[in-house]
Amino acid sequence: MLEIKNLQFNVEEEGENIDIIKDISLTVPDGKLVVITGPNGGGKSTLAKLIMGVRKPTGGQIIFEGQDITDKSITERARMGISFAFQQPVRFKGIRVIDLLRLAKGEKLSSGEACKYLAKVGLCARDYIGREVNASLSGGELKRIEIATILAKASKMSVFDEPEAGIDLWSFQNLIEVFEEMRKDIKDSSILIISHQERILEIADEIIVLSDGKVEKQGTREEVLPTLIGTQSAVAVCKRLE
Amino acid sequence: MEEMNEIQKRLLEEVADLHEVPTGAFNIRANGKSIGRNSSANIEITSKEDGSGLDIRVKDGTRNESVHIPVVMTLSGLSEVVYNDFFIGEDCDVVIVAGCGIDNCGNANSQHDGIHRFFVGKNSHIKYVEKHYGSGDGSGKRILNPVTEVYLLEDSMAEMEMVQIKGVDNTERVTKAEVAAGASLLVRERLMTHGEQEAISKYTVTINGEGGSADVVSRSVARDNSFQRFDAVITGNTPCKGHTECDAIIMDNGRVLAVPALEANNVDAELFHEAAIGKIAGEQLIKLMSLGLTEEEAEEEIINGFLK
Numbered sequence: 424m425l426e427i428k429n430l431q432f433n434v435e436e437e438g439e440n441i442d443i444i445k446d447i448s449l450t451v452p453d454g455k456l457v458v459i460t461g462p463n464g465g466g467k468s469t470l471a472k473l474i475m476g477v478r479k480p481t482g483g484q485i486i487f488e489g490q491d492i493t494d495k496s497i498t499e500r501a502r503m504g505i506s507f508a509f510q511q512p513v514r515f516k517g518i519r520v521i522d523l524l525r526l527a528k529g530e531k532l533s534s535g536e537a538c539k540y541l542a543k544v545g546l547c548a549r550d551y552i553g554r555e556v557n558a559s560l561s562g563g564e565l566k567r568i569e570i571a572t573i574l575a576k577a578s579k580m581s582v583f584d585e586p587e588a589g590i591d592l593w594s595f596q597n598l599i600e601v602f603e604e605m606r607k608d609i610k611d612s613s614i615l616i617i618s619h620q621e622r623i624l625e626i627a628d629e630i631i632v633l634s635d636g637k638v639e640k641q642g643t644r645e646e647v648l649p650t651l652i653g654t655q656s657a658v659a660v661c662k663r664l665e
Numbered sequence: 666m667e668e669m670n671e672i673q674k675r676l677l678e679e680v681a682d683l684h685e686v687p688t689g690a691f692n693i694r695a696n697g698k699s700i701g702r703n704s705s706a707n708i709e710i711t712s713k714e715d716g717s718g719l720d721i722r723v724k725d726g727t728r729n730e731s732v733h734i735p736v737v738m739t740l741s742g743l744s745e746v747v748y749n750d751f752f753i754g755e756d757c758d759v760v761i762v763a764g765c766g767i768d769n770c771g772n773a774n775s776q777h778d779g780i781h782r783f784f785v786g787k788n789s790h791i792k793y794v795e796k797h798y799g800s801g802d803g804s805g806k807r808i809l810n811p812v813t814e815v816y817l818l819e820d821s822m823a824e825m826e827m828v829q830i831k832g833v834d835n836t837e838r839v840t841k842a843e844v845a846a847g848a849s850l851l852v853r854e855r856l857m858t859h860g861e862q863e864a865i866s867k868y869t870v871t872i873n874g875e876g877g878s879a880d881v882v883s884r885s886v887a888r889d890n891s892f893q894r895f896d897a898v899i900t901g902n903t904p905c906k907g908h909t910e911c912d913a914i915i916m917d918n919g920r921v922l923a924v925p926a927l928e929a930n931n932v933d934a935e936l937f938h939e940a941a942i943g944k945i946a947g948e949q950l951i952k953l954m955s956l957g958l959t960e961e962e963a964e965e966e967i968i969n970g971f972l973k
Contacts, residue, residue, distance in 0.1 A: 475955055477951055477955075496954070497951060497954040497955055498954045498957060498958065498959050498960070501954065501955050501956060501957040502957045506955065506956075507955045509948075509952065512952075513946070513948045513949050513951075513952040515949060515967065515970055516884075516912070516970065516971050517884075517969075517970030517971045517972070517973045518966065518967070518970035519970075522966075522970065523956075526953060526956050526957075526958065526966065527956045529956070529957055572956065576956060576957075
């Protein structure tokens, strides 16, 4: 379980103090898929980075599994069981897909097992396993590999920062299926997705709406989703695909 | 073959991946003299008459054979210049493994300058692997100044892999190539310097035949207070393709100077160069740390991948 208490994050820009996260308190319970939505610039991605430790908050606390992790490093959080899928996955010269999956798994990983993770994200393993995670891969391919690393890491809590960003519609359909699969195997782990895509909101157990650095709404999908349809917080993927 | 000591065996493993006497043609040079040699039916290794090095002759049509000519030095203060000439016949396909390992525990400098010339016959393909390695904690420097000359005849190809990852204090590498019609040169250089090391690598490639090509790619890491200079000049005198790339990671106080140069003397010569120098991207470290690696482990993974 993840608890966020009175979290704040501000930056100084041209001598001005800007509050990105004003005062956020929320809980991500075990066994749930929670989606955080809200208008652009509302602080969603910043919150994801604060959870992973990529950014340090200027106030408040982050509690994971009963432990205060506010001052813990990225590495420590990762080892405690938090994983993070980047909005824009990173490219590496010379590091292959299988190397990245092995690092994610943290132990020996046979080619067969690695292929399983790739198959789950819709990639033909034979074509990808030996490829470098470099600029030769498209945005959609990189995104799928990024998600495969999260599957391989099998964390207590997986955070996805705008997983739909930069992928094509075809991949998006596949992505929804991946999350539905993850949802089935959730057990006592939890999934936190930052997204304002209606299709992703539709598979949420709980929805949190962030706006202007604060929690505007929080509740079950049934309670929250109907109030969001047609707003910036629930964007339809593409009418023609419906 | 004469017995080698443990340090010599370890150096041999580092530079030529050899655990025992190789199959095929070989010459192993230790502390200034040949301690083992074998010619095969198609590959003949002989000493030059003046004793300054070796002549390696590969018969026409020799395929799927290899030549190993590693050098190991364990005596402090030894300095040598060796001239090795490779005469590759036509329609050959051979692998040549060279390399030099120096272990210097003494206070005097140890230096090996290998001058290798390759004459590659028509339609032949060679793969040349050269690794340099230094070890030992003496104050004497480990110095390697290799000179490589490659003469590629029509429709031949040379793939050259040059690796220097550890322990060589000073190196000035000079590589010169002449490429005939339809021939191609492919160079992959991997270099890592640390401490106070200095490494200079100069390439001069001239493409003289129609349809010739050259691709010279260097990836390097400069750590601590080390310095690297990469000079690559590709001249295209005919319709041809040339590409050179220097990709360097700098760490600590490491410095890199990349000087790519192109000269097109024919309107159909297509020549490109790329150079990029910078520290490890912060987001790469963050990604690997988010998989549970420490910052140091993440750095090592990124560098190992980059230099692979």
